[in-house]
Amino acid sequence: MMQEGLDDGPDFLSEEDRGLRAVNVDLQTDATLQVDISDALSERDKVKFTVHTKSTLPNFKQNEFSVVRQHEEFIWLHDSFVENEEYAGYIIPPAPPRPDFDASREKLQKLGEGEGSMTKEEFTKMKQELEAEYLAIFKKTVAMHEVFLCRVAAHPVLRKDLNFHVFLEYNQDLSVRGKNKKEKLEDFFKNVVKSADGVLVAGVKDVDDFFEHEKTFLLEYHNRVKDSSAKSDRMIRSHKSAADDINRIASTLYTLGTQDSTDLCKFFLKVSELFEKTRKIEARVAADEDLKLADLLKYYLRESQAAKDLLYRRGRALVDYENANKALDKARAKNKDVLQAETTQQVCCQKFEKISESAKQELIDFKTRRVAAFRKNLVELAELELKHAKGNLQLLQSCLGVLKGDT
């Protein structure tokens, strides 16, 4: 998430990078538990992340250690949080998205097939392009996974989770398997029920103004951030296509330049050189927008979903509580099973109170985090845009100077 653009070069997980990433989503940096992904290895259909932990907590045997984890294990950790009733009052950090190299791989494959139909320069150039694209996706994937761990590590309650500690320390395969079909189906039904229930619960007027407000806000915010995220993706995609076109124009101009016998050839070559450079900048603009804008929006799409889930859980607890109250009233009226109803009512009440208590703080934190993250990203976005535009401007100016000098 908090990656410093593509211009960092191959050493994509440098020290400063990690520092930046950690501050991004978390408010407090705590020296007692620091987690990062120090390395990642892309294999055929999976990515292996090396999770590196530094901690002074007594739970761990050592102060510093590393384990190799895969995406599925991250998901397992996330799900274990979600399923834990204890954490019902917290915003569970959203799980990282599945690494998706399919599109990029497919392109590379297509390139291999089309090797015969293009010149050697074109081929090398295209290959470099695609490799750069692949690397960018890779780095993004790593960053997303790291953000998840950092969020958990910084969370006052979740950081103490046993599963989390196992995840960090156990240096063997956790032998987590992907969900099978039956489980997936169950998940699906659960989700359907949950969203239907969510509508019901959302319809209940909240007694607390703060939560009522948060509920309406999050519902709207989530939809809008979803929309923005999709739109920004489309915008960036067309920006990339445009950069690709400039790239191809540059290489065709180059061939024109080498073929031309008149004095125009130098002109073509110069313009080709310029386009070659500007398209790099254009591509970088697109990549940086992707990192600073699209990824930010995407992250908050998931984070707001997590916040919504929290509200749903609280809403559910509230409804349960109210139902328990009604049941207790009924029981009292009929004077039957009063004790049982009372206990239920108390349990529900406790649960609801507990959720409400932590949820309030969580939502306030969420907002603070969000504002800080947006600020950081938007400032960086503007700075990068400026940097690129100025670079472009300079290129154009010097090229125009040369060309005008020639003519």
Place this chain on the structure above:
Amino acid sequence: MAASSERSPPPFPDSEEPELLEDSDEGADAFTGTSISEMDSPSPDSTKPPKDIFNEPLEDIFSDPLSNINSEPQKKVDTKIPSPSSDEAVDLFSDPLDDDSEVVSSPEVQNPMPDLLNEPVQAPKSDVLGEPPVHKNAARQQDIFEDPPKGSSKSSSVKKAASAELFSDEDEEDLFKELPKVVTKKPQPSGPPVDVFTEVKSDVKVKPQVKDDPTDLFAEEALTAPAPKPSASSSSSRTNGVHSEEHDLFSEATVELSLDSPRNDRKKKDAVKPSVSAPVAPVASSSSKAPSKTLEELEEEESEDTFDLNISVTNPEKVGDGMNAYMAYKVSTQTSLTMFRSKTFTVRRRFSDFLGLYEKLSEKHLQNGYIVPPPPEKSILGMTKVKVGKEDPSSAEFVERRRAALERYLQRVVSHPSLLQDPDVREFLEKEELPRAVSTQALSGAGFLKMLNKATDAVSKMTIKMNEQDVWFDEKIQDVENEEQHMRKLHVMVESLVNHRKELSGNTAVFAKSVAMLGSSEDNTALSRALSQLAEVEDRIEQLHQEQAANDFFTFSELLADYIRLLGAVKGCFDQRMKAWQRWQDAENMLQKKREVEAKLLWANKPDKLQQAKDEIAEWEAKVTQYEREFERISATVRKEVIRFDKEKARDFKRQIIKYLESLLNSQQQLIKYWEAFLPEAKAIA
């Protein structure tokens, strides 16, 4: 052939011959019905130019007495020239080189070749030329200027004289034409071969002409002429634009010549001569004295001259309704060229008129090896959209695109020195009503015929196997082929860039709206504000992308589209040349066959048929000579045209691409402005 041999020691036979022999075909045409029929069309304007030409610029350049002198014969010309001056002739002669050939061909047609060529000194004695020498001896220019017209008026139909006359004329023509080139050459004595190519030609011409017998008179004239006036030219030509005036004169002198038709050219040429020889003098002297002009400067001037004609196509307007509707464009011309009736004029033309103009021009000029600029293609889809009358942006864009393309098309036509002289061009620009161009309709019978012709052409092209002797052509044909291919590729890519940029613009707009919505639902005030600012920035960037897409399209993509079409026209010229070659080869084969027949007859001893065979051989020999010459002439023209085209191309590309880069530069500047304004907003989030 004879002409060239007569033309004495050609130091560079290769380059010279084609030059000299050029357009003999045209000459023939001039004598055929086509030109005469066209001559019938009254074109009062054609008589006008001479008056203006000689009155105005000359006065500027030279001292009064001279201008008076010049104006005198001028008036005579005006009165003498019958209004039906041949239209066809205009383009034939517009180019100095054509005149050469015209000269060459005319003796041939009339067959006094040997006489003319062997005794050129005698030839002048006949009426026209007989007189000038006498006066020339006196070395008084006035005499020279006054007399030729007289001579012409006397002997209006002596063919021999006419041809001799033509010769002399040509000499001046050449001298005249060269001079600017000589000047250009000097600054770059060791110039690259490309430059040398044209220069060599000019050199070649100077020499034979000065030496040549028929030329003597006029060459000397030209040489003596400098004496009285070098001061005027050499002193002032560099500075105050007098030099360019000379160029004007030069081009207009050719205009003048171009009005000639076989019938009246004698008279007119006489009239022209004095005026022609006058400017020659200063230029000659300047060339020998102070060649301070650089090649570029001269080129510039040349272009300035040709661009003294400003054409704009504006106000596209839909006329009519339904499927019969069409777009009419306002064609406004602004010029100081004297060949037009006024300085500014405007006509309304529809698209098919433009196509019609192209049809007419290509019919006339393509066969001579000229590159006739092609108009934009018909677009049934685009036009149908316009016709249906939907006011959507794509049809507005279509109209604008076409308007701009038509404008560039016309500008290319008039910037071609030979095409500018074409009466059809002038008619197109000036005349209120044009007859409807029918043959341009895609689905008409004529259109079908055209398609058929194209198909047969393509087939015959494939069957012709020409073994290219000329290395230059061999390379150039290949180059053009490659270039076209790459241009097409580039064009596709630029089109794709345009589309992607448009897409980007659209997506940016959508994103901007979305961010604005997000901002409105954000409950942190500062962040909400920053997001709505971001939305505004994205909105502006969307505009920027849109403008840039338009620039991509109009300055870059359309340029490529134009040049793809133009390269097609260049290929057309090569094809014409190949056809000429094929004709020559066919004639050669025929001749061979006839000779074999003769040999057989000899062997069979059939004297009665022998004579007929001999006649046929003679006939075919003549044809072979003629076709060969035609081929050489077309080769020379095509070569010259291609060189000119390359120059124009370089200039166009440089200008357009610089313009394009400037538009990019501008976008980046705007972008910087927008983000700089946004940065403090982002920082203000708390």
